[in-house]
Amino acid sequence: MKMIEGGVCAVDNILAWGSRKGKYGLGILYAGKSTAAAVFTSNKIKAEPIKLTMKHLKDGRLSAIIANSGNANCFTGPEGMEDAQRMAKFVAEGLSIPEDMVAVASTGVIGRKMPMNIIEPLTQKVLGGLENSPRGSRRFAEAIMTTDTFPKEFAVEFELEDGNKARIGGVAKGSGMIAPNMATMLSFITTDVKASSSQLKEALRTAVDETFNMVIVDGDESTNDMVILMATGKSGEIDDNFQEALNLTCRELAKMIAKDGEGATKYMEVEVLNAKSQKDARRVARTVASSSLVKTALFGADPNWGRIIAAIGYSGAVIDEKKVSIILESENRNIELIKEGMIASENNRGLKIAADIMNEDEIRIIIDLGIGKEKAKAYGCDLTYDYVKINAEYTT
Amino acid sequence: MKMIEGGVCAVDNILAWGSRKGKYGLGILYAGKSTAAAVFTSNKIKAEPIKLTMKHLKDGRLSAIIANSGNANCFTGPEGMEDAQRMAKFVAEGLSIPEDMVAVASTGVIGRKMPMNIIEPLTQKVLGGLENSPRGSRRFAEAIMTTDTFPKEFAVEFELEDGNKARIGGVAKGSGMIAPNMATMLSFITTDVKASSSQLKEALRTAVDETFNMVIVDGDESTNDMVILMATGKSGEIDDNFQEALNLTCRELAKMIAKDGEGATKYMEVEVLNAKSQKDARRVARTVASSSLVKTALFGADPNWGRIIAAIGYSGAVIDEKKVSIILESENRNIELIKEGMIASENNRGLKIAADIMNEDEIRIIIDLGIGKEKAKAYGCDLTYDYVKINAEYTT
Numbered sequence: 001m002k003m004i005e006g007g008v009c010a011v012d013n014i015l016a017w018g019s020r021k022g023k024y025g026l027g028i029l030y031a032g033k034s035t036a037a038a039v040f041t042s043n044k045i046k047a048e049p050i051k052l053t054m055k056h057l058k059d060g061r062l063s064a065i066i067a068n069s070g071n072a073n074c075f076t077g078p079e080g081m082e083d084a085q086r087m088a089k090f091v092a093e094g095l096s097i098p099e100d101m102v103a104v105a106s107t108g109v110i111g112r113k114m115p116m117n118i119i120e121p122l123t124q125k126v127l128g129g130l131e132n133s134p135r136g137s138r139r140f141a142e143a144i145m146t147t148d149t150f151p152k153e154f155a156v157e158f159e160l161e162d163g164n165k166a167r168i169g170g171v172a173k174g175s176g177m178i179a180p181n182m183a184t185m186l187s188f189i190t191t192d193v194k195a196s197s198s199q200l201k202e203a204l205r206t207a208v209d210e211t212f213n214m215v216i217v218d219g220d221e222s223t224n225d226m227v228i229l230m231a232t233g234k235s236g237e238i239d240d241n242f243q244e245a246l247n248l249t250c251r252e253l254a255k256m257i258a259k260d261g262e263g264a265t266k267y268m269e270v271e272v273l274n275a276k277s278q279k280d281a282r283r284v285a286r287t288v289a290s291s292s293l294v295k296t297a298l299f300g301a302d303p304n305w306g307r308i309i310a311a312i313g314y315s316g317a318v319i320d321e322k323k324v325s326i327i328l329e330s331e332n333r334n335i336e337l338i339k340e341g342m343i344a345s346e347n348n349r350g351l352k353i354a355a356d357i358m359n360e361d362e363i364r365i366i367i368d369l370g371i372g373k374e375k376a377k378a379y380g381c382d383l384t385y386d387y388v389k390i391n392a393e394y395t396t
Numbered sequence: 397m398k399m400i401e402g403g404v405c406a407v408d409n410i411l412a413w414g415s416r417k418g419k420y421g422l423g424i425l426y427a428g429k430s431t432a433a434a435v436f437t438s439n440k441i442k443a444e445p446i447k448l449t450m451k452h453l454k455d456g457r458l459s460a461i462i463a464n465s466g467n468a469n470c471f472t473g474p475e476g477m478e479d480a481q482r483m484a485k486f487v488a489e490g491l492s493i494p495e496d497m498v499a500v501a502s503t504g505v506i507g508r509k510m511p512m513n514i515i516e517p518l519t520q521k522v523l524g525g526l527e528n529s530p531r532g533s534r535r536f537a538e539a540i541m542t543t544d545t546f547p548k549e550f551a552v553e554f555e556l557e558d559g560n561k562a563r564i565g566g567v568a569k570g571s572g573m574i575a576p577n578m579a580t581m582l583s584f585i586t587t588d589v590k591a592s593s594s595q596l597k598e599a600l601r602t603a604v605d606e607t608f609n610m611v612i613v614d615g616d617e618s619t620n621d622m623v624i625l626m627a628t629g630k631s632g633e634i635d636d637n638f639q640e641a642l643n644l645t646c647r648e649l650a651k652m653i654a655k656d657g658e659g660a661t662k663y664m665e666v667e668v669l670n671a672k673s674q675k676d677a678r679r680v681a682r683t684v685a686s687s688s689l690v691k692t693a694l695f696g697a698d699p700n701w702g703r704i705i706a707a708i709g710y711s712g713a714v715i716d717e718k719k720v721s722i723i724l725e726s727e728n729r730n731i732e733l734i735k736e737g738m739i740a741s742e743n744n745r746g747l748k749i750a751a752d753i754m755n756e757d758e759i760r761i762i763i764d765l766g767i768g769k770e771k772a773k774a775y776g777c778d779l780t781y782d783y784v785k786i787n788a789e790y791t792t
Binding site: 042043044045046072074075077109110111112221222223292293296297299300302304305306307309310312313314319321338341342343383384385387388389391392393 | 710
């Protein structure tokens, strides 16, 4: 498996482009006649473009995606649905494809009418720029950013079991309203493997479950989440190697979202080992990564492991406090804080090392529950002054 | 029902006192031979004093409480249990009562050995100060404060159905690790009604469920939560009037905890009306009051009601977005933002009033789900720079 440049455009025949005007951005992706599958937010309030895209995807086929940032087109009623339909129509006309082959995605403020007077000319501009190049993917990734501080792209080349070379490319955006079970997270992934929509769906579910669904920024779950996977079918048949490459793509994009969490200064991975069930492993990983107290301790580089213990305790998972071990780790060092329920590093030297680790940019918290064989990993960040600042002033 | 002064000491024969040394505080309450009941944290990691108090309360009787702040005595193993037992013993010896008539409560940093060299002399000092006076209750309330900015006391006098006058008095502490289902919340409540331990337990469960269990500061659930109710039996029999007075006492203490949430500048009540089930009403109230995005919007006085809508949507409750109404209210005004799924105040004047309301100190968010008859209320606060500051620097 080889990481390559080019994001969604690393895959042959995929065209992409994007543009911005003020706080609004718009990106279009064209993939010819592709099979497709998607995962949507589980929020019961769904934005209008989510409803439309669900409908358009019913036959498992898509040709294009139009995605805008700056306005979520959510809780906007029948008028909002009309706006989403118009966006699909602009693209369908521009590319001479049926309207129901176009997915629409939006991210931004909820409950505001779409600024169609800005969206329409932006759409025409972006249609004119579409190209199969790293630049095209980058412009698309930039166009869908909201409070993101960097565009998120990833691509990989790998060999299928039938000997064909295949590729997967993706773009994504974060970076607030990020909770377990998706987030205001948009991600669009392309590939050239041959696969039915149901094969793609199964592969995407598997990958999303252990990657995007394990990212936590603030625990608020968005009304607009959407991950779409489109396959052009120009290479070989879908197989386990594809699944592995897709997992990697989703994981790397998920990590970028966690690293770019609103106001984040630090990236945290919470790895849970030896849980009694898979559900318990996921619960503990997510609860610790979600804890405001763990997140602020991380920001303050305060090795207050009691907050990790408390979060494990209220996660709902089966635990035996006499079996719990906790290790803190950074790139260059690690320290065991708790070993099977006993304080392993109470002396000042131990806490000093722990504080040093927490002062680094990327921290892993490894929790060994010691009572089973299941494991899980969650991806998060610290809670900072800037998170409060960004979100206290968001719509003003 | 008449609000009175005196906190826990508003009840005859209740002695209390407290003292502090540096970051450690210690309070003792003496209630003679009382029946008692308690509610404890549901965190699976329980502090040693919680385990000890559960044991001492098995027979439904208590005479005294010793509570300290600054150290949670949690995850401290057999040595921690010995320390909790020694605290009970100091009090038992000082008051000439059996050890198993003493409840022990702790709050503070997790995973640190109790500083018994400070606790022991403080205990002797406090035992010497015990008195039945408003000053006694106040000193107790001050001694159990951690990051609290004011002591929390409440007392009420009321008439029982049998014609007897009775009283209830309480003290509490907040103010971080405050989640649905209790919090690092200690509360000690006294009364002079006659009641068995099981009667007290039922009354306390009822009151706690709609008050302390609906307070949210940061969503982190503590290992040390404890609410104890002690009844001296000097007045008439427990009845519905008592329940009403107990609900009021718990509600007022719960509100004080929400108002004094770490770093809070604003108090928020989330009232949910016409939910399909009681569970749904509680879920929606708690989810909105817990949302980091709603809490930061409150801090920034940003009338971003889309975040309320998103939180309602991911609460897990049954909803019909076409039936939802949202009203924002302060002491002097209110504005309907959403009326049965439609934006009711999109014009600038509406949003201006909403912003003005959010600039006040106490804000009510009223959510009418319009699909049933159940209601619930949650108590919370904003998420501020100071919450981050307090918790980034907590143990250092």
